[in-house]
Amino acid sequence: MKRDVLIGLGVGILAFLLVMGYNIFPIVLLGLGGYFLWTFGISRQVIKNGQGVAITSTMVNFEDIGGQTIAKKELQEALDFLRYSERMKALGIRPLKGILLSGPTGTGKTLLAKAAAKYTDSSFLAVSGSEFVEMYAGVGAERVRSLFRRAREIVKKEKKSSAIIFIDEMDILGAKRGSNVSHHEYDQTLNQLLIEMDGLKTDQGPHILVMAATNRPEALDPAILRPGRFDRQVKVDLPDKEGRIAILKIHTKNKPLAHDVDLEAIAHETFGFSGAHLESVTNEAAIFALRDQATEITGRHLHEAVEKVMLGEKLDRKPTAEELRRIAIHESGHAMLAETVRPNSVSQVSIRSRGNALGYVRHYPKDDLYLYTQAMLEEQIMVALAGALAEEEVLGTRSTGAAGDYEQALDLVEKMLSAGMSSLGVTDVSLLSAEQRQPVTKDILAQLEKRTMFIVQQNKNILLRISDLLQEEESLNGDTLRRYLQNAA
Numbered sequence: 001m002k003r004d005v006l007i008g009l010g011v012g013i014l015a016f017l018l019v020m021g022y023n024i025f026p027i028v029l030l031g032l033g034g035y036f037l038w039t040f041g042i043s044r045q046v047i048k049n050g051q052g053v054a055i056t057s058t059m060v061n062f063e064d065i066g067g068q069t070i071a072k073k074e075l076q077e078a079l080d081f082l083r084y085s086e087r088m089k090a091l092g093i094r095p096l097k098g099i100l101l102s103g104p105t106g107t108g109k110t111l112l113a114k115a116a117a118k119y120t121d122s123s124f125l126a127v128s129g130s131e132f133v134e135m136y137a138g139v140g141a142e143r144v145r146s147l148f149r150r151a152r153e154i155v156k157k158e159k160k161s162s163a164i165i166f167i168d169e170m171d172i173l174g175a176k177r178g179s180n181v182s183h184h185e186y187d188q189t190l191n192q193l194l195i196e197m198d199g200l201k202t203d204q205g206p207h208i209l210v211m212a213a214t215n216r217p218e219a220l221d222p223a224i225l226r227p228g229r230f231d232r233q234v235k236v237d238l239p240d241k242e243g244r245i246a247i248l249k250i251h252t253k254n255k256p257l258a259h260d261v262d263l264e265a266i267a268h269e270t271f272g273f274s275g276a277h278l279e280s281v282t283n284e285a286a287i288f289a290l291r292d293q294a295t296e297i298t299g300r301h302l303h304e305a306v307e308k309v310m311l312g313e314k315l316d317r318k319p320t321a322e323e324l325r326r327i328a329i330h331e332s333g334h335a336m337l338a339e340t341v342r343p344n345s346v347s348q349v350s351i352r353s354r355g356n357a358l359g360y361v362r363h364y365p366k367d368d369l370y371l372y373t374q375a376m377l378e379e380q381i382m383v384a385l386a387g388a389l390a391e392e393e394v395l396g397t398r399s400t401g402a403a404g405d406y407e408q409a410l411d412l413v414e415k416m417l418s419a420g421m422s423s424l425g426v427t428d429v430s431l432l433s434a435e436q437r438q439p440v441t442k443d444i445l446a447q448l449e450k451r452t453m454f455i456v457q458q459n460k461n462i463l464l465r466i467s468d469l470l471q472e473e474e475s476l477n478g479d480t481l482r483r484y485l486q487n488a489a
């Protein structure tokens with residue numbers, strides 16, 4: 001802040017001098033030179049002091065990481081090269097220099113690297129790829145050299161025989177060469193990393209293993225993945241249901257749970273959540289329990305926490321009575337249609353504002369599915385369209401509340417196009433022009449709108465009754481909704 005004020009003041013004075021007719025060129029030159037030397041000095045100081053490098057005492061065990069069974073197994077196998085290096089040497093096996101962990105954010109890549117250090121009794125240094133990026137030539141490369149130097153120093157100081165250097169956000173440091181704007185500096189930094197890795201030897205000095213993590217392995221320079229560098233790649237995916245149960249168990253170990261808590265049910269409804277999301281769910285649930293002055297975390301606290309992590313905090317936004325009726329009709333449309341095309345699928349329907357949504361329907365995922373049939377995609381599109389169509393049928397008009405639903409419907413139509421489920425047949429969607437794509441999309445949506453409207457009209461009375469109930473109760477869970485639908489039928 002102070003720096004911004006000083007820069008502003010300097011520019012102001014220079015402008016004034018310029019207007020007064022002074023030659024400000026030498027002052028600008030001097031200023032720029034001074035600024036460069038100053039920041040370069042700081043950068044070098046940072047490298048010398050090893051700032052930006054986190055040296056963590058690694059208390060994470062593989063047992064503290066839920067799910068990821070295959071990733072852990074592959075990793076442990078690779079790490080045995082380090083643990084039993086004498087045996088490897090006897091067989092003439094080339095030492096392992098790099099392991100690349102790739103997968104979505106929050107899935108436990110950092111945890112795996114820490115556990116790897118514990119498993120191999122290595123010193124652990126963590127840096128982020130972004131810390132190497134500098135606008136000044138040579139600084140990034142010097143940071144890489146300094147990092148490896150520092151690893152050797154720490155191993156000596158901690159009296160260990162190996163170190164693990166963990167580089168997070170590897171795609172920033174290791175992007176394909178020539179792909180960055182200030183590419184020369186990026187390329188020099190990456191070259192330096194490759195040189196350091198090529199120079200790693202195990203017969204002299206400590207063994208250094210580089211572990212890197214990325215969410216975008218496709219963005220990496222192929223040179224990085226060449227054998228002899230990061231030649232082990234471990235995929236760290238989003239956890240499946242069993243994985244989610246294991247992660248929830250780990251993060252509730254230190255929390256008092258009430259008898260009604262069913263972690264399997266929580267795992268069932270959290271399809272697509274990462275380990276970091278699940279950790280956040282357990283923490284938020286504990287905070288809800290604290291707010292209620294409860295001594296135990298109940299199932300309700302956990303369900304509430306799932307909604308918060310999925311959709312955002314409840315808001316005190318108060319729509320008008322007319323808006324509230326429209327929201328209730330809209331959400332009832334989604335819920336009624338979902339229960340019609342896929343019975344027992346609604347987990348919650350609410351007209352309480354949360355995050356960006358004025359109301360919402362949450363669905364139980366159909367177990368962990370990795371494949372969708374055309375019928376499933378069409379059903380999802382119909383559920384998305386049903387909110388606006390319910391508004392149209394009951395109130396005569398649609399509203400802007402459906403914008404998000406249409407976005408979702410269009411994404412699903414896109415999936416259908418790329419899976420060859422449209423009149424275009426199997427095609428490379430990226431080669432289609434807007435003129436080719438638009439009529440097909442419109443056609444699919446028009447047909448599905450027709451089917452959806454038919455169901456909405458057939459069930460208009462039920463829809464109106466759900467909407468009245470919602471306006472009274474504000475929120476209904478799936479079981480209450482289904483009981484009500486059964487009685488109404």
Ligand code: ATP
Pocket residue numbers: 064065066067068104105106107108109110111112168213215247250274275276277279
């Ligand atoms: P990013 O790509 O954003 O750096 P990451 O994959 O490195 O994320 P971590 O930093 O390892 O993710 O995980 C963040 C937090 O999420 C952990 O501290 C932990 O609390 C929780 N977590 C993530 N995955 C798991 C897991 N498999 N088991 C237990 N906890 C997990």
